[in-house]
Amino acid sequence: MAVFSKAPLAGLLAVLTGATVLAACGTDSTSSGGGGGGTTIQIWEGYTQVEAKAFAHLVSQYEATHPGQKVNTLYVNSDNTLQKVLTAVRGGSPPDIAYLYGSWAPNVAEIPSVVNLTQVVKRPEVNWNDFWTGERAVATVDGKVIGIPALVDNLAVVYNKTLFAKAGLPVPGPDWTWQDFVADAKKLTNPAIKQYGTAYVTPGTEDTVWHWEPLLWEAGGQLLTPDNKKAAFDSPAGLASLNTLRQMAVTDKSMYLDPSDSAYGNLFNSGKIGMLVTGPWDLATFDNVKYGVQVMPAYPGTSGAHQTISGPDNWVVFNNGSAKTAAAEQFLIWLTNATQDTYFAVKTGDLPIRQSVGSDASVVQQMNTAVPGMATFIANLGNVKQARPQIPQYPKISTVLGTMIVSVLLGKSQPQAALSAAAQQVNQILAAG
Amino acid sequence: MAVAVRRPAARRPSSRRPSARRVIGSEQFSGWAFVTPGVVIILLFGAVPIVWSAVMSFQRNNLLSPSTPFVGTANYRKMIHDPVVAQAIQHTLVYTVLFVPGTMLVGLFLAVAMNRKIRFISFYRTAAYATMAVSTISEAIVFIWLFDPSYGVVNYFLSAFGIPPQQFLNSPSEALYVIVIMTIWGWTGFSVVIYLAALQGVPQQLIEAASIDGAGPWQAFRRVTLPLLSPASLFLAVWLTINALQLFDEVYLSTQGGPLNATTVLVYYLYIQAFQQFNFGYASAIAYFLFLVIIVVTVIQFRVGRRFTYYRS
Numbered sequence: 001m002a003v004f005s006k007a008p009l010a011g012l013l014a015v016l017t018g019a020t021v022l023a024a025c026g027t028d029s030t031s032s033g034g035g036g037g038g039t040t041i042q043i044w045e046g047y048t049q050v051e052a053k054a055f056a057h058l059v060s061q062y063e064a065t066h067p068g069q070k071v072n073t074l075y076v077n078s079d080n081t082l083q084k085v086l087t088a089v090r091g092g093s094p095p096d097i098a099y100l101y102g103s104w105a106p107n108v109a110e111i112p113s114v115v116n117l118t119q120v121v122k123r124p125e126v127n128w129n130d131f132w133t134g135e136r137a138v139a140t141v142d143g144k145v146i147g148i149p150a151l152v153d154n155l156a157v158v159y160n161k162t163l164f165a166k167a168g169l170p171v172p173g174p175d176w177t178w179q180d181f182v183a184d185a186k187k188l189t190n191p192a193i194k195q196y197g198t199a200y201v202t203p204g205t206e207d208t209v210w211h212w213e214p215l216l217w218e219a220g221g222q223l224l225t226p227d228n229k230k231a232a233f234d235s236p237a238g239l240a241s242l243n244t245l246r247q248m249a250v251t252d253k254s255m256y257l258d259p260s261d262s263a264y265g266n267l268f269n270s271g272k273i274g275m276l277v278t279g280p281w282d283l284a285t286f287d288n289v290k291y292g293v294q295v296m297p298a299y300p301g302t303s304g305a306h307q308t309i310s311g312p313d314n315w316v317v318f319n320n321g322s323a324k325t326a327a328a329e330q331f332l333i334w335l336t337n338a339t340q341d342t343y344f345a346v347k348t349g350d351l352p353i354r355q356s357v358g359s360d361a362s363v364v365q366q367m368n369t370a371v372p373g374m375a376t377f378i379a380n381l382g383n384v385k386q387a388r389p390q391i392p393q394y395p396k397i398s399t400v401l402g403t404m405i406v407s408v409l410l411g412k413s414q415p416q417a418a419l420s421a422a423a424q425q426v427n428q429i430l431a432a433g
Numbered sequence: 434m435a436v437a438v439r440r441p442a443a444r445r446p447s448s449r450r451p452s453a454r455r456v457i458g459s460e461q462f463s464g465w466a467f468v469t470p471g472v473v474i475i476l477l478f479g480a481v482p483i484v485w486s487a488v489m490s491f492q493r494n495n496l497l498s499p500s501t502p503f504v505g506t507a508n509y510r511k512m513i514h515d516p517v518v519a520q521a522i523q524h525t526l527v528y529t530v531l532f533v534p535g536t537m538l539v540g541l542f543l544a545v546a547m548n549r550k551i552r553f554i555s556f557y558r559t560a561a562y563a564t565m566a567v568s569t570i571s572e573a574i575v576f577i578w579l580f581d582p583s584y585g586v587v588n589y590f591l592s593a594f595g596i597p598p599q600q601f602l603n604s605p606s607e608a609l610y611v612i613v614i615m616t617i618w619g620w621t622g623f624s625v626v627i628y629l630a631a632l633q634g635v636p637q638q639l640i641e642a643a644s645i646d647g648a649g650p651w652q653a654f655r656r657v658t659l660p661l662l663s664p665a666s667l668f669l670a671v672w673l674t675i676n677a678l679q680l681f682d683e684v685y686l687s688t689q690g691g692p693l694n695a696t697t698v699l700v701y702y703l704y705i706q707a708f709q710q711f712n713f714g715y716a717s718a719i720a721y722f723l724f725l726v727i728i729v730v731t732v733i734q735f736r737v738g739r740r741f742t743y744y745r746s
Contacts (some may be wrong), residue, residue: 083708086496105709110497194583201604202688259602260577260687267584395710406692411601 002369020424025428038068039327044085046078054347056256058340059096062331070332078313085318091114094318096328098152102138102312103206104393110284115317117145120329125337132352134310134360134384147314148332149353154308155214156380157181157297157365158373159275159280160268161290163188163195167274172294174306178244178328181275181297182252188274189254197254198275199264200245202409207261211277211390212405214309215241217386220302223397224389229430233401233422238300238418242408242415247407257409279311280351280377293373310384312353393429400425450593470590490717492680494503497711506705508718518719520694524609528698531610532651537669540624541662545654558629573686575614577602602688605695612696619671619683620676624669631665632658660743671731678727683685700724 006429021116047055052075074095078082082104082189088094089111108114117139121128128136135149157172164171167187172180183195201207216223221237224230248255256273260265267273269288276282279297295306315327315336334340338357345352345363349371352358358378368375388394404422407413413421447658456462491507494501512518547557580587580601587597602608635658643653681700684690688698690705697705699719707716 105497107497110495112499159641196583202692204691204693205689257603259608259692260573260690262574263577263581272584287655373590392711399705402691403693410605410692412605412693 004172007225008427013236014260023273028360036296038070039323040070040072041324041327042074043097043099043330044073044076044081044095044333045099045242046076048075051348051350054344057347058335058344062334066330066334069327069331069393072105075142083217086111089318094320096324097332098279098316099312100147100316101392103388105146105314106141106390106394108314108316109146110392111142111318113319114146115319115325115329117148117317119147120258121145122331123333125352126333127356130338130356132312132353132355132358132381132384134387137387137390138310138312139314146381147316149312150312150315150336150380151313152353153281153312154245154310154377154380154384155211155277155279155296156308157216157275158268158278158286158291158378160273161292163271163274171292172275172297172331174295175295177293177299177300182244182254183246185248185254185275186252189252189339194272196236196256196273197252198248198277199256199258199267199390200249200409201261201264201271202257202259202406203261203262204399204406205397205410206402207406209368209398209399210309211242211402213388213399214296214307217307217309218296218304219299220304221376223399224426225257227388228391231423231426233426233428234419237299237302238305238419239415242405244409245405246411246415255409258370264403280349280371280374280421283371283373283377284349291373292342293375293376295383306383308380308383308386310381310387331359349374351381355412357382393433395431400429441612446492466489485722486717488513489714490721494714494717495711496713501714508715509722512718512722514527516698517694517702518699519587521697521699524696525678525680528609528613528680529674531613531672532616532620532677533673536620536624536673537615537666539621540669541628543621543625543656544628544632548629554674557626561625562622564619567619569619569682570686572615572619573683576611576618577687579610603692605693608688608692608695612680612687614679615687616680620673624673627665627669628662631662635661642712663738663742664744667734667742670738671734674730674734675727678723678730 002262010246039085045055055073063070066327071284078099078100078101081100085098086096087289094113094312094385110315122127131192132152134154135152139145139147139149147410153252159172167184169187172184186364188197189195200211213223216233216238219237219240221235221241222232225232227380229313245255247256256264256267264273264276264281265278268276269286271289283291283293296308298304298306315332317325317332319325328412336353338354341352341354342360342363344350349367351374352360352363357363364375368376389397400422408415408418440543468503491503492501493504493507502674523718538729543561547554547561579585581601581609582588582598582603585601587601592598599607601611604653639657640653641663643657644650648656660674679700680698684696684698684701702722703719705724706712
């Protein structure tokens with residue numbers, strides 16, 4: 001039976017063409033909004049719950065105080081924003097502003113329609129140097145500013161006060177060392193009741209890697225040479241940092257290894273883990289235990305002192321014509337100024353993105369009362385002295401480093417062998433460009 | 434049958450060109466008219482990306498920058514020298530070889546057990562199918578905790594038999610098998626339903642005839658029931674294999690390809706290449722390689738399966 005014949009196919013084609021034309025019309029009519037008296041900008045953000053509420057409040061406040069300006073917000077899960085932005089850029093209709101993870105910055109810089117904000121942040125009302133060093137570093141790629149800081153955090157040690165008391169240990173002080181950390185972890189470990197001194201995430205992703213990078217920096221090491229051309233972590237500092245991890249994971253067995261990146265928080269909240277290197281976002285979920293927060297330990301005798309790593313995120317502006325770009329810049333400058341930053345930090349518990357707000361005693365006190373330990377995380381922002389290399393190859397390098405760290409943690413390779421192998425691979429990646 | 438059939442209209446010379454009204458009124462036209470919306474959607478969201486990714490597989494393309502140089506077969510040649518691709522192929526094959534027969538056997542066993550009149554049978558049937566209704570994320574979280582090296586129930590049971598605790602998802606040599614078990618559990622409901630439906634179609638008189646001829650229950654199952662289930666088995670084998678070769682969700686949710694790439698399968702690796710490392714050209718090449726593998730495997734399955742499949746007409 002001849003199901004297919006030519007005439008109906010032609011009809012089908014006609015219908016198809018019609019549909020395409022209709023779709024094209026649809027795009028045209030929607031994208032020609034704005035203009036005239038006011039400007040409407042579209043912003044993609046990933047806020048939920050308290051953050052969403054606070055952000056919506058700020059947006060409506062902005063619209064009320066800036067007649068003619070309209071801000072349309074669209075919720076996009078932040079994990080997927082870059083994928084969606086890429087699609088939208090290809091389709092010719094990117095949002096005017098998108099919330100993008102800082103780790104994407106070097107790749108985001110390659111998108112042609114990303115607006116260069118280098119001149120914008122020089123305006124006095126931006127007060128660019130009031131943003132933390134780590135934030136400015138992540139918003140800048142090859143000297144070009146591609147975003148305005150949207151969020152900042154950092155890693156510190158959250159410890160269980162009850163478990164420290166039970167083990168007869170003094171709680172960590174601000175001058176503690178990694179030697180202290182390792183010794184405490186060992187004493188806090190009790191296999192009989194399945195209690196661990198500390199934990200580490202081992203999927204081998206960037207989450208694995210960024211927990212290790214501050215150790216390298218504190219030991220006085222660097223990830224890459226200053227020109228970002230060669231690996232520099234195959235060094236005594238790199239060895240010291242991996243030896244610290246190996247001591248706990250392999251020798252003392254004081255470290256719970258979490259392959260799924262999802263269990264450690266619950267375990268800490270159940271009193272099964274003594275110390276956790278984590279960020280401020282976890283604090284609110286630790287409601288079952290009495291916890292304290294201390295800065296990351298140091299390696300004595302090195303230049304590194306106490307450091308930490310920050311994973312700042314950016315507001316990135318996309319070019320949809322000069323009117324929209326100007327409106328988007330104006331909104332971001334307003335959104336990230338000290339008044340709005342104070343409101344957002346106090347309402348949501350997100351760390352202040354400005355140093356002036358972070359050093360405001362009343363803000364710190366309010367945040368620390370709402371969620372104990374916040375004061376330490378805010379002060380710890382001063383310990384963010386370095387950022388990950390801002391190069392497009394970083395995601396590939398991160399994969400290599402993840403494998404290196406996990407192979408040491410699982411006892412599959414010795415620290416020096418793992419360092420050498422990883423350095424060789426990283427050099428290849430960098431040479432390939 | 435010698436009934437006089439009216440000659441088809443098209444044979445008559447006067448109406449060689451069908452009039453417009455006749456075309457619109459024809460069954461073919463209305464058929465196409467009905468399926469057009471579906472066809473448009475499939476072309477738009479299926480065919481276009483398929484063609485586009487074929488083009489991308491010959492480019493160096495990160496989707497970010499507008500420059501997308503044509504690199505010929507470089508992406509395909511790169512696969513040959515990429516050790517992770519070799520690992521991913523190996524993991525995908527091991528997974529498929531264990532998952533497909535595993536799911537079919539467990540499903541067949543449960544379906545046979547439930548193909549009888551016992552109390553609460555509909556409850557059991559619903560329970561078996563519930564594994565399909567549970568979302569993959571819940572499934573993954575439950576299995577992560579079941580197989581947790583320190584706190585998991587599985588190690589607790591093993592210790593009751595004197596077996597030392599296993600590292601499971603933390604062990605490069607065990608993680609893939611945990612994912613096999615997890616996905617067999619998740620897909621069992623599907624194979625139970627297919628087999629149950631097929632079992633309903635096995636005529637009781639054939640089994641009675643076999644037992645009158647002296648066949649025991651096992652022989653009757655082996656010689657009568659199983660051959661009659663063969664179309665269902667072939668369907669399941671093909672369907673589950675295609676799904677197995679495309680394993681992603683469970684890996685993404687439980688191990689993220691780790692530890693040390695032990696659970697990196699092809700689709701997960703192409704996801705990493707595309708969306709973490711922005712090598713869309715290379716990822717497209719891997720996708721096309723997988724596409725070829727699936728076609729070849731499916732054709733072989735149909736060829737071989739035809740020999741063992743019995744269709745009652």
